[in-house]
């Protein structure tokens with residue numbers, strides 16, 4: 553008999569889980585249905601920087617997971633046959649004004665590189681070298697270039713993965729669903745029973761798990777960024793991503809498109825409004841780096857909701873005492889980096905069962921999930 557697996561949430565976690573569920577040995581015996589309403593999705597709002605190696609975060613579990621996620625990308629793109637318009641290792645430049653800070657950063661990069669081949673080469677660049685790499689910069693600082701750093705187009709990636717999986721064993725339903733006490737999925741057609749349910753709803757985990765009697769310690773955080781069209785953009789399609797000191801990140805895509813962001817707004821609410829004051833602030837940040845930009849250069853503004861846990865760490869896996877359910881949430885500001893690896897692990901667990909030991913990547917799930925009855 554065919555196994556029936558549901559995925560709730562079609563962001564990076566849900567989409568990669570769906571993709572791997574269509575590729576892993578045994579996929580022919582599985583029927584997968586993904587439910588997603590897309591509202592407020594973090595993945596489609598994200599800036600798309602894949603460069604975790606120089607992060608100041610001390611959480612080693614997070615670092616191992618982020619490193620594994622960054623390393624998975626080239627293989628995932630190959631397997632899903634997605635091109636450089638979706639993911640490209642353009643390199644990332646992290647700048648520091650003071651020579652001493654630059655030296656510390658360069659030492660860290662060299663050390664991390666030993667265990668992270670995806671980083672590629674590490675070079676220290678003068679301000680002039682940085683400008684040569686990103687000619688539209690008018691106010692460059694010296695920095696460290698990591699050649700394996702990348703940018704990814706979140707919405708294009710998700711669409712590509714869902715298209716590939718739909719050709720095998722996936723049906724996508726664009727609707728908001730809930731769970732029953734027993735973990736059945738309540739759809740517009742009524743409750744449906746599945747063998748396994750992957751709940752990959754990002755910041756919405758608390759409300760989705762409530763009927764099952766589980767409280768998830770996850771809060772929403774709003775993020776906004778702007779898209780700009782740069783006039784007289786140099787004919788260089790492949791420019792590194794810039795992570796400047798004290799400024800917003802700066803992601804040049806091809807064809808004159810530039811993304812600047814993102815904000816981290818902790819209001820604790822779900823708020824998808826585009827804030828004019830934030831727009832002006834992001835533009836001012838862009839103008840400090842590129843002269844000649846004006847309000848007319850802004851072509852769009854994106855808003856999304858990130859999920860955060862109290863210790864800023866993601867969690868994922870089978871829910872204790874609820875065998876049918878698997879969850880993932882709390883991916884925070886680096887979920888495009890960690891998300892594919894989480895989706896891949898969840899797909900394997902949903903397909904083959906067992907009790908995975910992912911303690912190298914995360915704390916026990918009971919750190920973040922508790923019974924509402926307690």
Ligand SMILES: Cc1cc2nc3c(=O)[nH]c(=O)nc-3n(C[C@H](O)[C@H](O)[C@H](O)COP(=O)(O)OP(=O)(O)OC[C@H]3O[C@@H](n4cnc5c(N)ncnc54)[C@H](O)[C@@H]3O)c2cc1C
Pocket residue numbers: 560561562563564565566587588589590591592593594595596597598599600601602727728729730752753754755756760774775776777813814815854855856857858859880881882883884885886887888889890891
């Ligand atoms: C502005 C911004 C910039 C970012 N930049 C980066 C970056 O540069 N690099 C990086 O690594 N990360 C970045 N991130 C973080 C990253 O985008 C997220 O951590 C990641 O996308 C989370 O993925 P997810 O699949 O867990 O959740 P989401 O992408 O939020 O997907 C969850 C989905 O579940 C759906 N859903 C929720 N409830 C239900 C329901 N009841 N029924 C059906 N569907 C439901 C939602 O509509 C949504 O589509 C950024 C985030 C933001 C907001």
